[in-house]
């Protein structure tokens with residue numbers, strides 16, 4: 001197994017760490033936040049702008065891309081990079097989460113998962129091998145193993161069974177990945193499951209850590225559990241998962257969850273929150289989330305954030321943003337998206353600087369006190 | 375009255391002409407197409423991109439801007455240019471068309487028109503004087519007189535009455551404009567009405583031409599009449615309206631209507647067609663309108679138009695555009711909007727070149743034969 005991760009500095013007072021993730025389309029500084037581009041585009045923003053902000057790793061959804069545009073189109077274009085005009089890194093998820101949350105009539109067996117498209121009801125089967133093949137067609141720089149996602153508080157027996165299938169699938173995916181050899185440049189990550197049972201989490205973290213993956217994701221978190229549960233199971237699992245490899249927590253994207261993850265030595269995370277909230281006119285600032293629709297912004301000549309260098313903050317007032325949101329103008333969502341993605345990029349820069357200077361814990365404390373004081 | 379228009383060349387074989395329109399925010403080359411920015415933003419595109427394409431005159435809607443963000447906000451920001459970050463010219467319509475097509479319970483009297491907001495039902499009155507004042511607050515480079523818009527094929531008596539009120543209002547608006555003096559830099563244009571009755575059109579064109587306006591609009595066209603009616607009444611009216619001033623036809627934007635207008639010596643036009651169709655995935659090419667949603671584009675590696683230099687055409691395939699439209703991604707509308715506005719800008723460049731080279735009529739013939747052959 002190639003080593004794709006180098007830890008360059010560890011915070012003196014926490015497990016937070018700096019690193020470099022070496023991927024086919026360039027190095028990524030970690031901890032890194034990844035914008036989500038479900039259909040091969042991050043909603044409401046040009047790929048050129050995402051690049052300008054500084055991102056060089058974004059996420060696509062395997063399930064969605066498999067259904068539309070479909071593998072035939074992606075094959076013809078030589079993958080999603082070329083199709084979507086994105087020349088930096090792409091991570092694709094396993095499709096498992098969408099199969100379990102979006103599709104109709106799904107049926108899991110040892111073999112794989114049969115499901116119906118949420119778009120047209122057509123029937124499909126994902127196997128661990130097929131999901132690797134799909135991500136090969138997409139041309140993912142980081143690909144994920146098919147896993148079985150479970151909601152919080154299911155019975156122990158069901159959680160254990162889902163975990164065992166996940167482990168079995170991880171092994172099959174890894175073997176298939178090895179067979180493909182250099183024909184696929186992507187790095188396949190395994191996913192830890194185990195629901196909210198500590199012995200299962202421990203087993204899963206150990207099994208996945210021992211396998212020959214270049215990176216590990218901690219799955220099954222931020223799926224509807226309480227914040228306390230999230231914090232407890234994140235810390236517990238992160239403590240066991242190997243620290244030699246890049247560690248990824250899927251689906252987290254609010255500043256408190258990101259900071260918690262970084263403190264536990266997590267290197268990567270993704271979330272639709274920043275972009276989805278933007279389209280609803282909610283923008284992030286160091287003083288908390290600002291709801292642009294509120295009447296208080298109607299006459300406000302100031303920008304969303306004076307230190308932000310995005311188009312919204314350098315060219316427009318809060319009053320104009322308020323007007324765009326009130327009139328449902330696309331430009332409101334476009335500008336707010338650019339702001340929020342800029343905000344999260346800058347937040348990650350501040351986090352990385354705090355780690356470099358061995359003051360991550362005090363940064364986290366000060367940040368949260370200010371962000372959530374409202 | 376100041377002269378704001380210089381005819382620089384007249385086509386040898388038609389009434390088409392080239393000119394320069396001198397406005398407070400810079401000179402505009404005519405014939406000119408104006409994108410429509412109803413709420414102080416052209417839907418789906420950054421103002422910076424509109425400027426990049428080459429436009430330096432866009433339209434805003436007085437009725438919409440009066441209701442939202444409202445005059446208090448616009449006053450605080452010193453006008454729409456500053457509020458919307460647009461440093462080139464703005465034309466605003468009179469609000470009349472929207473009052474007659476959108477608002478509830480409208481009542482016309484000699485004094486003005488009382489109406490209810492289509493947003494919240496609130497009651498308002500537009501008088502000719504007030505509409506000039508509103509456009510002063512907006513900071514319009516070209517302002518329009520309040521007029522009475524009538525649908526096609528109303529009775530002669532009603533058409534005549536509407537025209538007389540329009541003339542009376544034009545005089546009052548002009549007097550009010552003169553009282554404001556240099557406190558308002560905008561150029562007030564009068565609007566010819568007269569419905570589809572030639573004697574009324576003649577009377578209105580003569581009355582308006584004799585008044586002290588820096589420019590004239592031909593109103594009441596493209597309101598639901600047939601293309602033959604449009605062509606007939608456009609040619610008839612354009613022949614009478616003074617040629618000393620810039621001549622504007624409101625609400626036209628398909629290539630055939632634009633070419634017809636240019637041939638009759640019209641200098642300016644605006645339409646939501648280019649941007650509205652873009653948001654529905656319909657893009658303009660020299661070979662006609664392309665509906666991106668159609669399955670024929672699913673694998674198409676070519677751009678919308680190979681000669682076009684917009685982002686859609688330089689960075690993306692028709693297949694990607696098809697995918698964006700099928701998945702309802704905002705980027706589809708954003709890219710298609712940029713393409714269509716680029717298309718219309720380039721069309722106007724080609725038209726101006728054809729006039730300069732005294733071959734407008736053959737250009738028109740060839741263009742229409744190719745565009746509508748499908």
Ligand SMILES: [Zn+2]
Pocket residue numbers: 304305308309310311312313314338339340342
């Ligand atoms: Zn910003």
Ligand SMILES: [Zn+2]
Pocket residue numbers: 678679682683684685686687688712713714716
């Ligand atoms: Zn184009």
